[in-house]
Amino acid sequence: MSPVPAARWSLTEGFSFKWVVMLPCVVVVALLALVPLVFLLWQSFLTSGSGLTAGTFTLENYASAYGGAETIRLMVNSLVFAAGTSLLAFVVGGSLAWMNERTNTPCKMLFFSLSIVPLVIPGIMFTIAWILIGSPKIGILNTLLQGLFSTDRVFFDVYSMYGMIWVDGLHYSPIAFLMMTAAFRSMDPSLEESALMSGASVWRIAKDITFKLTWPAVFATLLILFIRAIESFEVPALLGLPVGLHVFTSAIYQAIHQYPSKTGLASAYATVLLLIAAGGIYFQSRISRNGKRYATVTGKGFRPRTIDLGRWKYLTLAVFLCYFALVVVLPFLVLLWSSFQSFYSAPSTEALKNMSLDSYRFILGYPNFSRAAWNSVMLALASATIVMLLTSVICWIVIRTRTPGREVLDQLASLPLVIPGIVLGLALMIFFLNYGVGIYGTIWILLIAYVARFMPYGMRYNTTSMLQIHKELEESAEMTGSSWLRTFWHILLPLLKPGLLAGWLFVVIVSMRELSSSILLYSPGNEVLSIVVWELWEAGQFVELSALGVMFIGVLFVLTMVAQILSKRFGIKET
Amino acid sequence: MLKVKNLFAEYVDSAGRSVKAVNDVSFEVPEGRLFTLLGPSGCGKTTTMRSIAGLERPVSGEVAVNGTPVYSSDHNLFVPPNRRNFGMVFQSYAIWPHMNVFDNAAFPLRVGKRKYSRKEIEEKVTRVLTVVGLESFASRDATMLSGGQQQRLALARALAMEPKLLLLDEPLSNLDAKLRERMRFEIKRLQRELGLTTVYVTHDQGEALALSHEIAVMSEGRIVQIGSPRVIYERPCSQFVADFVGLTNFIDGVVEQPDSSDGLYRVSSEIGPISVFSDEPLGRGEKVLISIRPENIELSETPFAGPNAVQAKVDLRVFLGEYTDFQIKIGDRSLLARAHPSLEIPLGQTLYMRMNPNKCISIKA
Numbered sequence A: 001m002s003p004v005p006a007a008r009w010s011l012t013e014g015f016s017f018k019w020v021v022m023l024p025c026v027v028v029v030a031l032l033a034l035v036p037l038v039f040l041l042w043q044s045f046l047t048s049g050s051g052l053t054a055g056t057f058t059l060e061n062y063a064s065a066y067g068g069a070e071t072i073r074l075m076v077n078s079l080v081f082a083a084g085t086s087l088l089a090f091v092v093g094g095s096l097a098w099m100n101e102r103t104n105t106p107c108k109m110l111f112f113s114l115s116i117v118p119l120v121i122p123g124i125m126f127t128i129a130w131i132l133i134g135s136p137k138i139g140i141l142n143t144l145l146q147g148l149f150s151t152d153r154v155f156f157d158v159y160s161m162y163g164m165i166w167v168d169g170l171h172y173s174p175i176a177f178l179m180m181t182a183a184f185r186s187m188d189p190s191l192e193e194s195a196l197m198s199g200a201s202v203w204r205i206a207k208d209i210t211f212k213l214t215w216p217a218v219f220a221t222l223l224i225l226f227i228r229a230i231e232s233f234e235v236p237a238l239l240g241l242p243v244g245l246h247v248f249t250s251a252i253y254q255a256i257h258q259y260p261s262k263t264g265l266a267s268a269y270a271t272v273l274l275l276i277a278a279g280g281i282y283f284q285s286r287i288s289r290n291g292k293r294y295a296t297v298t299g300k301g302f303r304p305r306t307i308d309l310g311r312w313k314y315l316t317l318a319v320f321l322c323y324f325a326l327v328v329v330l331p332f333l334v335l336l337w338s339s340f341q342s343f344y345s346a347p348s349t350e351a352l353k354n355m356s357l358d359s360y361r362f363i364l365g366y367p368n369f370s371r372a373a374w375n376s377v378m379l380a381l382a383s384a385t386i387v388m389l390l391t392s393v394i395c396w397i398v399i400r401t402r403t404p405g406r407e408v409l410d411q412l413a414s415l416p417l418v419i420p421g422i423v424l425g426l427a428l429m430i431f432f433l434n435y436g437v438g439i440y441g442t443i444w445i446l447l448i449a450y451v452a453r454f455m456p457y458g459m460r461y462n463t464t465s466m467l468q469i470h471k472e473l474e475e476s477a478e479m480t481g482s483s484w485l486r487t488f489w490h491i492l493l494p495l496l497k498p499g500l501l502a503g504w505l506f507v508v509i510v511s512m513r514e515l516s517s518s519i520l521l522y523s524p525g526n527e528v529l530s531i532v533v534w535e536l537w538e539a540g541q542f543v544e545l546s547a548l549g550v551m552f553i554g555v556l557f558v559l560t561m562v563a564q565i566l567s568k569r570f571g572i573k574e575t
Numbered sequence B: 001m002l003k004v005k006n007l008f009a010e011y012v013d014s015a016g017r018s019v020k021a022v023n024d025v026s027f028e029v030p031e032g033r034l035f036t037l038l039g040p041s042g043c044g045k046t047t048t049m050r051s052i053a054g055l056e057r058p059v060s061g062e063v064a065v066n067g068t069p070v071y072s073s074d075h076n077l078f079v080p081p082n083r084r085n086f087g088m089v090f091q092s093y094a095i096w097p098h099m100n101v102f103d104n105a106a107f108p109l110r111v112g113k114r115k116y117s118r119k120e121i122e123e124k125v126t127r128v129l130t131v132v133g134l135e136s137f138a139s140r141d142a143t144m145l146s147g148g149q150q151q152r153l154a155l156a157r158a159l160a161m162e163p164k165l166l167l168l169d170e171p172l173s174n175l176d177a178k179l180r181e182r183m184r185f186e187i188k189r190l191q192r193e194l195g196l197t198t199v200y201v202t203h204d205q206g207e208a209l210a211l212s213h214e215i216a217v218m219s220e221g222r223i224v225q226i227g228s229p230r231v232i233y234e235r236p237c238s239q240f241v242a243d244f245v246g247l248t249n250f251i252d253g254v255v256e257q258p259d260s261s262d263g264l265y266r267v268s269s270e271i272g273p274i275s276v277f278s279d280e281p282l283g284r285g286e287k288v289l290i291s292i293r294p295e296n297i298e299l300s301e302t303p304f305a306g307p308n309a310v311q312a313k314v315d316l317r318v319f320l321g322e323y324t325d326f327q328i329k330i331g332d333r334s335l336l337a338r339a340h341p342s343l344e345i346p347l348g349q350t351l352y353m354r355m356n357p358n359k360c361i362s363i364k365a
Helices: A018-044 A060-066 A069-102 A108-115 A123-134 A140-149 A161-185 A189-197 A202-213 A215-231 A234-243 A248-256 A263-293 A312-339 A358-365 A367-400 A406-418 A421-434 A444-468 A471-479 A484-513 A529-538 A542-570 B045-053 B101-111 B118-131 B147-160 B177-194 B205-211 B229-234 B239-244
Strands: B002-012 B018-029 B034-038 B060-065 B068-072 B086-089 B165-169 B198-202 B214-219 B222-227 B249-258 B264-269 B272-277 B287-292 B297-300 B309-319 B324-330 B333-339 B350-355 B361-364
Touching (some): A018 A367, A018 A406, A018 A484, A060 A263, A069 A108, A069 A161, A069 A202, A069 A215, A069 A234, A069 A312, A108 A161, A108 A312, A123 A140, A123 A234, A123 A312, A123 A529, A123 A542, A161 A215, A161 A312, A202 A215, A215 A248, A248 A263, A263 A406, A312 A542, A358 A542, A367 A406, A367 A484, A367 A529, A421 A444, A444 A484, A471 B086, A471 B147, A484 A529, A484 A542, A484 B101, B018 B045, B018 B214, B018 B222, B034 B205, B045 B060, B086 B147, B101 B118, B101 B147, B147 B165, B147 B177, B177 B205, B198 B205, B205 B229, B214 B229, B214 B239, B249 B272, B264 B287, B272 B361, B297 B324, B297 B333, B324 B350
Parallel strands (some): B034 B214, B086 B165, B165 B198
Antiparallel strands (some): B002 B018, B060 B068, B214 B222, B264 B272, B287 B361, B297 B350, B309 B350, B324 B333
């Protein structure tokens, strides 16, 4: 119930400079969100034309994509992979959240490290680390156990559906942890306490009360995890492709990376992948709206009484430590170990003699490295700055005005959230290949991809902080005679600064690690760091890539810590 | 000086319906006067003020200052708020936390159409900060100010731009009771000394009575009554005004005949025949509502002579320090009376009350 503001277009108001700022922003957002998708759809109905012959309308792409038995396997693989990953991630992350929020498990400080893990370790490094651990031939786990029992048996094969689910599930478990933590926190503890007073046991309360009441959150978390899993590229590409286990994302990649590349086929895959992801997001938003009916969310910041587990608390601590080892310590140590070797081998006394810093020297002297590092840094800085400024204007229109169609604008700017990275990459590729305005094959196409992809994060950060800024702070500036632009620049942006900075850092971090869009858009000379890691992997240079990975993770760790401190200070949460 | 004519404004509520927030509001504020819009929340007073400020765009009507319209639906004219040169103090004060006290107050001078030299700005800001008693805080961070100081700073900022018109939107509602009382005096003194034409919005009738030259009581988007504080309090024209401004007792009655002197009528009421005052002529048999304020009911242990003297019983007594409230009963009807705390009559005892006929205001039912 807010009144109609004066911000309405009228000729008598005369020319206002704000339109010069706002209109281009709106246009850019609309173009970024819509154009690639439209072209993707269009392309999926065309025969693959070359640069000389135009494509003609056809349904063949869909026929070949969804006609054969191959497709059924692709579908099944994708769904099994996504379902398995989301279940594993949920069970692991959800239990950890429960331990942290509802029990007296010791060493709770450690749990908070979970909130930064997914940011610090890029998917590609996590997957490679797990290959070094669980590969049947060179994996530490297998070689150690084989040495111990002197057999040739393969104990754990990461190149399998189970392996993929295991690695991706672990990688996404912190997301489940964060979402379920939020759900537990917003629940009125007296609901559990009354169950306790009625004589229910700890496990009974957890099962019948806590999880039942957090059901909307449980379902929302599962859906988000499912979407993330079905969109994930690194794990299926690195673990699935070598053994012919295909899911949508890796199938798109393969369709493009063959000669001649089948853009039409890739688009047909991408369209369906997009539909699945969009359906998931739609369901998720419906649930979170319906979830308000559950009277568990009171908005009060209470710290509920925790359940005394007695001696069992050491068990929960042990579970947590195991988890921490699997997700953080082990992968990082493996990379660290490998980075100090001159050629890759599993840890042994013999291998200790081969310790060297050669790989670090190699990486620092590698011609592609400095260029890629420069590209990554410049891209990250540029995309973060553009995203935050662009979305701050969009947010202002959405929140502060009653302009008709502002909800549409909000949804447009958040739309890329639904688009899997590889689909966005494909869509931009098709668009700029068809409209050769000289952007394809340059670094600018990566910048466009990053801005489009991370726009939704900018929206989220800016919305949160703009809602906290009282409207009267701007109105009083307006009353003193300040122009719109001046108010925006001197009042609003400085007040938004904390949120802007936290969001900016977040976008810097995610841009630095971006792989799934870049993989289709980079060209020689325009590599970014994650692409260099990918190339080193394809060339089999494990130790060099480990050295790069260790440095990469180090930089991301520092950036993430700064972002965390900023976010905490200014009370911005991210999920 | 300020003229608001036939103002209509709407807003869209959360369900998407448009709601009439201001319905045909007209008033004038002469130069140097403090005019108050008084009413309960949702009565349209804030929307009216924001329409004057230009922060909201009315549907139709006209707002003019010194004969120059700043909004006119007839001429399709709307001057944006940053061109109107009206000073405004917001309910939340809207002190910018990223600037210090001086910069907050200097902002209007830096952004306005007229350019000032650094020295001029310093002089002007120091002057307004002195006026509100913040001159020694100039370099302090705005976030380090107390609520009362923020309020003064908001006022200083509005004054710094030497506004044509000063708009105050519930400026005291975020202060604690003691401070509110003090700031009430300060604002009154400042306004009277500077002679600034001021529009004041509040839901607090005490504030409105204390500060205003003239009050407009609003309800459901309309102005119900305009008048000086004394008129509003002593001669309310409707049940709403009588009830909203101050405490009162309502008694139902039927007119019997005109009484001896001017404007007085004999009325048979729930508490027996009494003599009441009416602005408008009343006809025999007309139903009226009589409003009588608690402080206008005189109480005594001994019987009164003269008109409107009634016998009653003490039902409840509340000692409040400065005065004592009595709930008294006449038959089944209870009335609230306010007496000097020295009057101590035990519960259940018979007492006598008297009401001045000129203070028994009849309102047409």
